[in-house]
Amino acid sequence: MRRISINRYRCAYCGACVAVCKFDANELVETFLTINEDKCTLCMACVKTCPMQALGVEGS
Amino acid sequence: MKTDYDVVVVGAGPAGSIAAKTAAENDLDVLLIEKRQEIGVPVRCAEGVSKEAIQKFVEVDRKWIAAEVIGAKVYAPDGTEIVMGEEMAGNEVGFVLERKIFDRHLARLAARAGADVLVKTTATGIKRVDGHVEVFMRSMGEEFSVEARVVIGCDGVESRVGKWVGIDTTLKLGEIESCVQYLVTGIDFDPDYTYFWLGKSIAPGGYIWLFPKGDNVANVGIGVLPSMAEKSPKEYLDSFIEEVFPEGEIVEVVVGGVPVKGPIDTAVADNVMLAGDAARHSDPITGGGIANAMKAGYFAGMVAKEAIEKGDLSARMLRKYDDLWKNDFGKNLHRNKVLQQKFIKMDDETLNKLARSIAGYNLGEMSVKKLVLELVKKNPRLLWDIKSLFI
Numbered sequence: 001m002r003r004i005s006i007n008r009y010r011c012a013y014c015g016a017c018v019a020v021c022k023f024d025a026n027e028l029v030e031t032f033l034t035i036n037e038d039k040c041t042l043c044m045a046c047v048k049t050c051p052m053q054a055l056g057v058e059g060s
Numbered sequence: 061m062k063t064d065y066d067v068v069v070v071g072a073g074p075a076g077s078i079a080a081k082t083a084a085e086n087d088l089d090v091l092l093i094e095k096r097q098e099i100g101v102p103v104r105c106a107e108g109v110s111k112e113a114i115q116k117f118v119e120v121d122r123k124w125i126a127a128e129v130i131g132a133k134v135y136a137p138d139g140t141e142i143v144m145g146e147e148m149a150g151n152e153v154g155f156v157l158e159r160k161i162f163d164r165h166l167a168r169l170a171a172r173a174g175a176d177v178l179v180k181t182t183a184t185g186i187k188r189v190d191g192h193v194e195v196f197m198r199s200m201g202e203e204f205s206v207e208a209r210v211v212i213g214c215d216g217v218e219s220r221v222g223k224w225v226g227i228d229t230t231l232k233l234g235e236i237e238s239c240v241q242y243l244v245t246g247i248d249f250d251p252d253y254t255y256f257w258l259g260k261s262i263a264p265g266g267y268i269w270l271f272p273k274g275d276n277v278a279n280v281g282i283g284v285l286p287s288m289a290e291k292s293p294k295e296y297l298d299s300f301i302e303e304v305f306p307e308g309e310i311v312e313v314v315v316g317g318v319p320v321k322g323p324i325d326t327a328v329a330d331n332v333m334l335a336g337d338a339a340r341h342s343d344p345i346t347g348g349g350i351a352n353a354m355k356a357g358y359f360a361g362m363v364a365k366e367a368i369e370k371g372d373l374s375a376r377m378l379r380k381y382d383d384l385w386k387n388d389f390g391k392n393l394h395r396n397k398v399l400q401q402k403f404i405k406m407d408d409e410t411l412n413k414l415a416r417s418i419a420g421y422n423l424g425e426m427s428v429k430k431l432v433l434e435l436v437k438k439n440p441r442l443l444w445d446i447k448s449l450f451i
Contacts, residue, residue: 015217050292051239053294
């Protein structure tokens with residue numbers, strides 16, 4: 001299954017990806033980003049927005 | 061522990077702390093919660109703000125002022141320089157804050173006014189029950205809920221309070237600046253000025269900034285629109301720094317998303333108001349958010365008082381808060397959204413031409429309005445469609 005990957009060594013927990021998620025899949029729990037795969041549609045909005053290029057797609 | 065409040069404020073940034081302070085000063089029972097374990101960090105801000113905006117709400121304390129500036133220098137892609145604010149020389153017009161200290165100071169003012177404060181405490185949901193709200197939270201790992209009459213969501217760019225009650229504040233890729241900033245030390249610049257570099261090749265849909273934080277040390281950052289950028293903001297910024305400040309050492313990295321959506325239709329729902337970045341109150345041209353956030357927090361606190369007194373916490377009653385922020389800075393958000401859409405479409409040659417038309421003039425005050433009016437005067441044909449924004 002394809003899903004959004006989070007590179008936690010790059011993520012600076014800024015919350016920009018949460019703001020652009022219209023499916024309410026992304027949540028920033030303090031400094032820990034979570035992505036709810038049941039809600040995520042792989043629309044890529046968060047991947048394009050991440051200032052640190054911490055997000056990508058993994059799986060097949 | 062107290063589990064019943066008049067007001068729960070979610071988020072202890074400038075909007076939240078001023079909202080909590082205002083509500084507490086008006087004899088309301090207030091709980092201010094902050095999900096981070098430390099208020100004010102990590103910073104997500106370029107830290108520039110007008111002196112006037114700050115003084116409206118707090119007595120200035122030098123502890124949280126890193127630097128003062130008297131003007132701005134704006135650079136077109138070809139290097140043409142526009143200087144703003146020189147007439148004010150000697151009277152600082154802008155502050156560069158130390159947000160880590162500033163935010164804590166504001167939270168302390170809220171506490172001093174009587175608000176309870178909980179850190180490392182996240183709101184996890186809200187539920188309306190008989191005209192009240194149950195606010196679910198997790199505080200240092202413990203789950204519980206408190207009852208409130210009003211919730212003021214000041215939970216920043218990643219706001220969820222609005223989503224829970226049906227206020228859609230989702231940002232499209234042309235409505236958020238994706239930002240990276242470095243605190244760079246050992247560089248040479250005139251510390252009396254802030255600096256802005258414009259251009260599609262430098263920062264598509266945004267700009268690069270420099271805000272002095274002292275002699276030879278400054279916040280140097282970039283915002284780009286994800287809808288326009290071909291690379292990440294970090295890559296654009298790294299190329300710029302390598303070219304302009306190769307001697308600098310980076311001693312801090314700041315990352316953030318800045319809403320540039322323009323005014324939202326409403327920032328209220330039954331029992332709920334949103335303020336600051338959560339309500340997309342930051343300016344679509346400058347990206348500045350502190351001044352509007354503090355105003356919005358103040359308005360929300362005042363309206364909370366009135367609504368609770370009247371016993372009417374409906375969205376219809378809370379729309380008074382919408383009226384207040386829209387009449388104050390909402391019009392500017394609208395105007396600057398239109399300006400932003402006009403300017404981001406310009407190619408570098410047009411920007412150069414505009415800059416050359418007013419280069420060498422003394423622009424006096426440092427404001428977007430002054431700059432654009434001057435540009436319109438010199439370039440009536442190119443800018444005919446935005447002239448009406450200022451009448």
